[in-house]
Amino acid sequence: MKTFLAQIFAKYIVQKDKKWINNPVSTQEKILLDLIDRAKNTTFGKDHHFDQIKSYEDFKRLVPVQDYEGLRKYFDQVVEGKVDVLWPGKPIYLAKTSGTTSGTKYIPLSKESIPYHINSARNALLHYVNETGNANFLKGKMIFLQGSPILEEKKGLKFGRLSGIVAHYVPKYLQTNRMPSWETNCIEEWETKVDEVVRETIPENMTLISGIPPWLIMYFERLLKVSGKENIQNLFPELQLMVTGGVNYEPYREKVNQLIGRNIDCIQTYPASEGFIAYQDTQKKEDLLLLLNNGMFYEFIPVDEFHQDAPTRISIKDVEIGKDYVLIMNTNAGLWGYNIGDTVRFTSINPYRIVVSGRIKHFTSAFGEHVIxxxxxxxxxxxxxxxxxxxxxxxxxxxxxxxxxxxxxxxxxxxxxxxxxxxxxxxxxxxxxxxxxxxxxxxxxxxxxxxxxxxxxxxxxxxxxxxxxxxxxxxxxxxxxxxxxxxxxxxxxxxxxxxxx
The missing domain is CATH 3.30.300 (GMP Synthetase; Chain A, domain 3)
Incomplete structure (x- = not known):
């Protein structure tokens, strides 16, 4: 029943997505004006004259590009429990991330933004089901290894890692299939956690495994060591699908397939605390569909201009294929002109597809070469x-x-x-x-x-x-x-x- 319903639902979601995929520029323009209208009475909106913004050109003139430090005075007010600072009301969560210059960062998640985090992960799977016709992975056990779902609470706000937060939103129809146990997910020490995951999953019929590639390799190697099996296929013969994110999968693909013992389908995703940005919507290409209807308005700055005093700042309609851009986000959780630090390269503009080309702070340029x-x-x-x-x-x-x-x-x-x-x-x-x-x-x-x-x-x-x-x-x-x-x-x-x- 799960597989049958998944195939029907997958077809519905793919058809629904085609509406914004076929109207990318107007979709983004509408989102920008909607974000501005909803946040015009916030502290940030008043400070930056949102009531005067009627176009993207107005927005660029009044809202600067900033990183976490640039917006820190607003984030600090949010953490203190103040309302209507960056987005109407209070965020329902603050996602904790570690920054190289800012220490621990607290990224707001609003009641409007949370559904996009959850539904985007779901839709990535549904696009796969629709294209391949394969929904059999729903019959077996699935790992969604996350950070600890135990959340702190302070001044009416809940704090935690994004992966731990979304653990609270796993759909009921997946709960019976979900691995590892809640208790194991709550283990903070990583090697202990992996050992427990291995212990729990070895006897199971695993059909889907999700994680960042370095973790997948570590997990598979531990499985083989403990089980004595030659490869993962011998241990989990029904394993059909992997879901990855966090880093480019290509450098790891051969190693992962070697450990498994055969090639296996993989869905690459691009989730961030700031928003779920893109996912691989087809197995025929390695690039990712940029999600233009996810409550976020994207901006782009050419990498080679980023450190200039007045770099070019463009919306989706002016991007070029093959060029590297710093990704700037404006979201329905209250991020404005926000540089998340990632660089992306467009591989297609019909539809808009990207690869993550690096981090603006991670480069080698001791002699001006700026290798990314x-x-x-x-x-x-x-x-x-x-x-x-x-x-x-x-x-x-x-x-x-x-x-x-x-x-x-x-x-x-x-x-x-x-x-x-x-x-x-x-x-x-x-x-x-x-x-x-x-x-x-x-x-x-x-x-x-x-x-x-x-x-x-x-x-x-x-x-x-x-x-x-x-x-x-x-x-x-x-x-x-x-x-x-x-x-x-x-x-x-x-x-x-x-x-x-």
Whole structure:
């Protein structure tokens, strides 16, 4: 009955979505004016003359682009329990996130925004059901591993991780299938939690597994160690679908499929505390459908202009395919001109589809090259294909002051399957990087930089590093890129490099 009803409901949702997919610009313009009208009597709305805003041009003139620090005085008032600050009334939750410069951040979730977080996750699955006709995963057990659902309460507000908050909204029809148990989800210590998840799920018929790719790999490896099975397919023969988010799945796909023992369908998603932004709506493409009818108005600033005094600031109608933009959000939870720190690249404008290309704060540009995550991921993926190798994880950092020779980019790579020739692999990787970033190529050919240096690291080195800084598990992930040696030096301090060097 579940599978039959899911197929009917999936068809309805897909048809409903086509209305805004076919009218993207007018949908976004309507959302902006609706957001402005609803928030015009808030403290922020009065401070920024929302009553004078009649168009996007008015909005840009009156509302600046800001990050968490720029809006902190308003967030602090919200945390203190004041009403009508950024959005009418009080938020029903504050999602706790960790920032590199702001410490713990508190992102408001309103009664208007919460349904979009829940329904978007549901709709991602329904688009899959509609396209493939497969709803059999509903018959078995499904993991939705989240942060602890235990919430703090202060001054009439509930605080918690977004994943813990949404745990309270799992639909009743999925409750009987849901894994792990509530008690296990409440465990804070990550390795203990994974051990309990393994214990609970080994005897079950798992059909859907959801998590960020590094967690999936850690979970699968623990399963195989405990069960003694050759691969996950032998343990969970009915496993049909994975749902991932948080990082680009492509660098992990081969490793995950290897652990499973076969290729498996995967839905990539782009959820954030600020809003559910995009999901993969078809198995025929790897890019994500930008959700333009989710109570959020998006703006975009070209990455190469972001640090200028007056960068170009555009709406959806003016974006270009293949260009990297800093994503700016305005939401029905009260975020205004808010820079969430992510960069996106459009792969299509009919419909609007994106890939997450990196973090505006995560880049390598010691010499003005401004290498971003999408470039290093693509270069590595091409090189792995050529050399028939696979990796578990990697990160890149500059070496500005080497003991001898020219400066270089140093790649720390945890191989799953090593290439036959590491030197040739490094040479090919450097060539692929030059294809991805013309500024990097100019620095190499101009003898400002020498070719990259490949430093291999021990198995589980990245897990050890994350554990050493107290950020193992959950939604925590190692940055693909850094503009300093803070991460790189720790790999040497912790003795995580291996004998292949």
């Amino acid at each position: 995550a999408h470039e290093v991921e693509h270069a590595l993926q091409k090189t792995l294909e050529i050399h028939k190798a696979s990796v578990s994880e990697f990160t890149v950092a500059p070496q500005v002051n080497p003991v001898d020779g020219l400066p270089y980019h140093e790649w720390f790579v945890e191989f799953e399957n090593y290439p036959n020739d590491l030197a040739e692999f490094a040479k090919e990787l450097d060539l692929q990087m030059q294809k991805q970033n013309v500024y990097y190529q100019d620095l190499i050919t101009g003898n400002i930089l020498r070719n990259l240096v490949l430093t291999t690291v021990k198995k589980d080195a990245f897990q050890e590093y994350m554990k050493s800084i107290g950020k193992l598990g959950g939604q925590n992930k190692v940055p693909r890129l850094a503009n300093d040696r803070s991460i790189a030096d720790e790999f040497y301090v912790l003795n995580l490099t291996d004998k292949h060097n």
